[in-house]
Amino acid sequence: MSEIYPQGDFILQQDCATSHTSRATKIFLIDKGVDYIAKDDWPPHSPDLNPMDYAMWDSLYEVYMGQSIPFTLNELKAKIKECWRQIGIEEVQKSIVTWHNRVRVVVQLEGGSTDHLKNGLH
Structure with missing residues (x-):
């Protein structure tokens, strides 16, 4: 995504698969500064x-x-x-x-x- 949107002007949308909503995934996304749609908002x-x-x-x-x-x-x-x-x-x-x-x-x-x-x- 950083190649396509180098300014970081995107929001990650993923389904509610357990691997996408796990604590480890959330921590990874936060650590990388990725804005994402939370499970309860999708x-x-x-x-x-x-x-x-x-x-x-x-x-x-x-x-x-x-x-x-x-x-x-x-x-x-x-x-x-x-x-x-x-x-x-x-x-x-x-x-x-x-x-x-x-x-x-x-x-x-x-x-x-x-x-x-x-x-x-x-």
Whole structure:
């Protein structure tokens, strides 16, 4: 993030996975000076509001299609990094631009899923 936002003008959003909400993770983020959205300030199970879930995993999968299958954890990590480098920052930024509209829709649906609107959320 420091490469993309060198001024530190970003807020980390992550889901409520235990590894993300653990005390060790919170201490790490505080020590690094990372501003983040606390667990209680974010709706649980909210892939509709997470750019990685609603956009980037599909992009990674498209880049990965047809490539060799990793056999070890290290090979998997290397393959994900290799595929990630093939996705331009423009695509990441495009996924973030839709976020405000997604928040409005989730609020209108009172936290409900937007799966039925997937093609209409841009």
